[in-house]
Amino acid sequence: xxxxxxxxxxxxxxxxxxxxxxxxxxxxxxxxxxxxxxxxxxxxxxxxxxxxxxxxxxxxxxxxxxxxxxxxxxxxxxxxxxxxxxxxxxxxxxxxxxxxxxxxxxxxxxxxxxxxxxxxxxxxx
Numbered sequence: 001x002x003x004x005x006x007x008x009x010x011x012x013x014x015x016x017x018x019x020x021x022x023x024x025x026x027x028x029x030x031x032x033x034x035x036x037x038x039x040x041x042x043x044x045x046x047x048x049x050x051x052x053x054x055x056x057x058x059x060x061x062x063x064x065x066x067x068x069x070x071x072x073x074x075x076x077x078x079x080x081x082x083x084x085x086x087x088x089x090x091x092x093x094x095x096x097x098x099x100x101x102x103x104x105x106x107x108x109x110x111x112x113x114x115x116x117x118x119x120x121x122x123x124x125x
Contacts, residue, residue: 010066032112039104083119
């Protein structure tokens with residue numbers, strides 16, 4: 001099995017209720033996002049997929065989040081805009097972009113809201 005990882009960043013604000021007093025206040029983060037794609041076979045060029053293609057798809061999804069107030073985004077479906085929710089959203093949206101590529105899938109998404117705090121969504125397959 002092979003796994004590739006790409007990294008990107010975005011800035012956004014959010015407010016979490018029912019979590020902790022500080023998090024209930026409006027605040028922002030400079031988020032770091034790591035998206036991993038996995039597969040069992042390499043293509044004729046000896047790669048799972050070109051990193052540039054993966055980066056393009058991840059950037060397209062993350063741009064929807066960049067410089068927004070996450071609580072107001074309809075496409076999050078009214079779910080709390082936590083790091084966990086964002087990780088699931090990114091995984092699902094990037095996977096849709098790979099729908100026609102049968103040999104690979106999104107395996108994990110790590111969403112860092114600070115240098116020492118990260119939520120990881122591991123995609124069950």
